[in-house]
Amino acid sequence: MSLGQFQFHKPKTTGEACALGVEFGRQAAYLAGGTELLVDLRSGRKSVAHVISLEGLAELKQISVAEGTLRIGALVPLSDIADSPLVKDHFPALSDAITTMAGRQIRNRGTMGGNFCCGVPCSDTPPIACAADATVVVTGPDGEHTVAAREFVLAPRVTVLNPGEILTEIRIPAQPQNTGASFQRFALRRGSALAVASVAAWVQLDGGKITEARLFLGSVGPTPLSAVKAAEMLVGNSPTTELLAAAGAMAASEAQPISDLRGSEQYRRDVVEVLTARAVAQACERAEGKQ
Ligand SMILES: Cc1cc2nc3c(=O)[nH]c(=O)nc-3n(C[C@H](O)[C@H](O)[C@H](O)COP(=O)(O)OP(=O)(O)OC[C@H]3O[C@@H](n4cnc5c(N)ncnc54)[C@H](O)[C@@H]3O)c2cc1C
Numbered sequence: 001m002s003l004g005q006f007q008f009h010k011p012k013t014t015g016e017a018c019a020l021g022v023e024f025g026r027q028a029a030y031l032a033g034g035t036e037l038l039v040d041l042r043s044g045r046k047s048v049a050h051v052i053s054l055e056g057l058a059e060l061k062q063i064s065v066a067e068g069t070l071r072i073g074a075l076v077p078l079s080d081i082a083d084s085p086l087v088k089d090h091f092p093a094l095s096d097a098i099t100t101m102a103g104r105q106i107r108n109r110g111t112m113g114g115n116f117c118c119g120v121p122c123s124d125t126p127p128i129a130c131a132a133d134a135t136v137v138v139t140g141p142d143g144e145h146t147v148a149a150r151e152f153v154l155a156p157r158v159t160v161l162n163p164g165e166i167l168t169e170i171r172i173p174a175q176p177q178n179t180g181a182s183f184q185r186f187a188l189r190r191g192s193a194l195a196v197a198s199v200a201a202w203v204q205l206d207g208g209k210i211t212e213a214r215l216f217l218g219s220v221g222p223t224p225l226s227a228v229k230a231a232e233m234l235v236g237n238s239p240t241t242e243l244l245a246a247a248g249a250m251a252a253s254e255a256q257p258i259s260d261l262r263g264s265e266q267y268r269r270d271v272v273e274v275l276t277a278r279a280v281a282q283a284c285e286r287a288e289g290k291q
Helices: 014-027 037-043 078-083 085-090 092-100 104-109 112-117 125-131 228-234 241-254 265-287
Strands: 007-009 028-031 050-053 063-066 069-073 135-140 143-148 153-155 166-172 179-187 195-206 209-218
Touching: 014 028, 014 050, 014 135, 014 166, 063 085, 069 085, 078 092, 078 104, 078 112, 085 092, 092 125, 092 179, 092 195, 092 265, 112 125, 112 166, 125 179, 125 195, 125 209, 179 265, 195 265, 209 228, 209 241, 209 265, 228 241, 241 265
Parallel strands: 007 050, 028 050
Antiparallel strands: 063 069, 069 166, 135 143, 135 166, 179 195, 195 209
């Protein structure tokens, strides 16, 4: 199948890209790495009259740390994020998450901005970014504002972005002492396969007890899902095997999976139960400085 007929635009600045987005509205799509958009155009799931390439926006291709906050430009290829010493040092669980997703070729083209903006439930970077309490920067015709990562995706394939708005940066805040995070994912085969379920965990420890916890589930709800009750169970307690198993069971009950070709609803709940215990265990080990 062909990609369809569209006019191709290659703006040189973010301002120009926003202006084109406003001019063509819902008749246009931004193109980052194209690993999702081109598939959608070719399959006929999406059809647009204008494709606006973000390739020329050099300012969106940087990774930096400023005042303790890790800033990842929306156009940085996923593989560069995973390999970045800044990312590995600041928040290694993001590097882990990216390394488990897709295959090398897709990671070389695809971007974290695109992974957020496609808004699909099986996107792998939003759950771990939510667990890190990340924010995303949205630039539009009226300037720049930030949105909590957990509020960015509203429903499957629907985000907070309006026409003319571009996700320009993902910001991961400074990680306090004694904190750790983990991303656990299960797919039906190794290599390029979408997740059946994923779990991102973030914890803070004090004196061997969990003082704060966040858990986000991927591929088992319409958006990255906060497993609030499971996280609450962890707080104030030592991470014993029994506690992790109980939190896993609670997270499984909070999941909202569908049945599809990758797994039934019950299978996905079972996977969430196991992954949650593993994710919390690894997050705690990291918080204790063991990894
Ligand atoms: C074989 C294969 C395997 C895959 N495996 C995985 C996987 O395991 N896990 C996973 O999460 N994903 C996977 N994907 C999906 C895809 O590769 C990722 O979601 C990728 O991160 C998308 O980024 P991109 O830069 O290619 O986005 P694009 O395809 O360029 O864009 C995706 C959507 O976001 C919009 N967009 C992109 N960037 C911006 C921006 N900065 N501001 C506003 N709008 C924007 C586009 O208009 C489009 O609607 C896979 C895809 C393929 C083809």
